[in-house]
Amino acid sequence: MGFVAAMYLVVAAALSTISSHGIVAASPTFDVIKYGAIGDGANDDTQAFVKAWGDTCGNAGAQGPPSLVVPGGKQFKLSPVSFQGPCKSSSIFVQIDGKLVAPSSLREWTACPSGSWLAFQNVANLNVKGLGQVDGQGSLWWGGAKNYDFRLQGPTGCEDRPTALTFSNCDNLVLSGLQHINSPKNHISIQHCNGGTISNLNITAPKTSPNTDGIDISSTNQLNIHDLNIQTGDDCIAINTGSSYINITSVSCGPGHGISIGSLGANGTHETAEEVQVRHCTFTGTANGARIKTWQGGSGYAKSITFDQITLNTVKNPIIIDQFYTDAVAQENTESSVVVSSVKYTGFRGTSASDEAITLSCSSVGCSDIILNNVQITSSTPGKTVTASCKNAHGSASSTTPPVPCLIK
Numbered sequence: 555m556g557f558v559a560a561m562y563l564v565v566a567a568a569l570s571t572i573s574s575h576g577i578v579a580a581s582p583t584f585d586v587i588k589y590g591a592i593g594d595g596a597n598d599d600t601q602a603f604v605k606a607w608g609d610t611c612g613n614a615g616a617q618g619p620p621s622l623v624v625p626g627g628k629q630f631k632l633s634p635v636s637f638q639g640p641c642k643s644s645s646i647f648v649q650i651d652g653k654l655v656a657p658s659s660l661r662e663w664t665a666c667p668s669g670s671w672l673a674f675q676n677v678a679n680l681n682v683k684g685l686g687q688v689d690g691q692g693s694l695w696w697g698g699a700k701n702y703d704f705r706l707q708g709p710t711g712c713e714d715r716p717t718a719l720t721f722s723n724c725d726n727l728v729l730s731g732l733q734h735i736n737s738p739k740n741h742i743s744i745q746h747c748n749g750g751t752i753s754n755l756n757i758t759a760p761k762t763s764p765n766t767d768g769i770d771i772s773s774t775n776q777l778n779i780h781d782l783n784i785q786t787g788d789d790c791i792a793i794n795t796g797s798s799y800i801n802i803t804s805v806s807c808g809p810g811h812g813i814s815i816g817s818l819g820a821n822g823t824h825e826t827a828e829e830v831q832v833r834h835c836t837f838t839g840t841a842n843g844a845r846i847k848t849w850q851g852g853s854g855y856a857k858s859i860t861f862d863q864i865t866l867n868t869v870k871n872p873i874i875i876d877q878f879y880t881d882a883v884a885q886e887n888t889e890s891s892v893v894v895s896s897v898k899y900t901g902f903r904g905t906s907a908s909d910e911a912i913t914l915s916c917s918s919v920g921c922s923d924i925i926l927n928n929v930q931i932t933s934s935t936p937g938k939t940v941t942a943s944c945k946n947a948h949g950s951a952s953s954t955t956p957p958v959p960c961l962i963k
């Protein structure tokens with residue numbers, strides 16, 4: 555059976571239940587068209603979505619999980635909106651086969667609940683799936699410059715460039731199949747969502763678009779992420795504070811800034827990340843591959859992190875720990891730092907675009923138990939050699955090219 559056919563059966567099974575009398579009762583569906591959505595890309599369909607969501611979320615699920623349905627072949631323009639729970643049914647489906655498009659002028663961005671264009675909040679067991687597209691119309695906001703002042707374009711209700719899609723307090727979230735393009739800022743933000751799976755997504759924005767992270771994760775435990783294709787202007791995936799037991803497998807990243815733990819500890823904060831496994835990922839033309847970044851002056855830790863079976867194609871910083879992550883305005887403060895420990899890099903193959911393939915740059919607090927094994931990185935320029943550098947880094951390296959003699963046991 556093909557993957558698509560198998561998926562169909564899974565979805566079909568989920569959408570219908572057999573009643574005690576043996577009659578197949580269809581799970582209730584709430585199609586946004588029936589609530590007045592036009593889907594011509596010009597009309598604002600937000601109110602139809604809000605009403606359809608209200609009925610979906612208010613359905614008790616006696617006939618199976620209720621579904622909000624966004625049909626294919628149409629384009630729905632939505633203003634910033636949030637879809638709030640808790641819902642009556644123990645699980646909720648959102649089937650998106652059409653295109654969701656953000657407003658095409660800044661004046662239409664009248665508010666950004668929780669800094670986001672679309673936000674799902676407090677919905678447990680939420681399944682968002684489909685073959686549709688989520689288009690954040692980010693080019694309005696990018697302005698070609700990093701700190702573009704959108705206010706010059708006129709009033710909006712958004713204080714900052716918004717995230718396209720936020721999930722907060724959504725335990726056991728399933729997000730799969732969609733294509734996410736051109737967010738004003740990060741494409742997907744996952745906050746306080748324990749026990750979810752994110753898979754089979756494409757996330758695309760221009761290489762030059764500012765802060766367009768693919769997925770940002772914070773305050774989330776037990777998240778399984780796999781089979782994503784991410785090409786953006788910033789981190790493909792960033793794992794931020796309060797996150798643990800995060801598995802990332804089969805992600806193709808680039809262009810972009812790599813897969814990052816952090817940044818952690820900005821502005822003197824106490825931040826933590828632990829138990830993160832990144833396996834079978836490919837980086838192509840990225841600024842970084844496996845990155846851990848922490849700020850001076852913060853506290854907390856990044857620990858028990860594994861990067862395994864990583865393919866590198868012309869990556870500027872294939873392996874980098876940076877405990878001196880900073881921006882121009884940040885005050886240098888070396889008194890404290892987020893502690894980095896128990897980090898493993900195994901099974902790396904490929905090429906570095908810079909001379910320094912491995913950078914372990916730790917503050918006086920130091921990084922400990924940094925293990926490299928079976929790492930083979932060469933220069934993307936034939937004949938050139940690459941090097942490794944360390945500062946206050948402790949651990950060991952075996953079967954590693956370039957050699958890392960600077961790691962102190």
Ligand SMILES: *[C@@H]1O[C@H](CO)[C@@H](O)[C@H](O)[C@H]1NC(C)=O
Pocket residue numbers: 685731732733755756783
């Ligand atoms: C995702 O990207 C892959 C590779 O570029 C492509 O084959 C696939 O069709 C894309 N899927 C969607 C839903 O856009």
Ligand SMILES: *[C@@H]1O[C@H](CO)[C@@H](O)[C@H](O)[C@H]1NC(C)=O
Pocket residue numbers: 776777778799800801831
């Ligand atoms: C992560 O992978 C490990 C095996 O490497 C597995 O034991 C664990 O359950 C996975 N966690 C999640 C959240 O998928």
Ligand SMILES: *[C@@H]1O[C@H](CO)[C@@H](O)[C@H](O)[C@H]1NC(C)=O
Pocket residue numbers: 820821
């Ligand atoms: C640190 O705090 C300053 C002042 O409140 C703020 O402007 C800046 O954005 C903060 N930096 C980060 C990375 O949060």
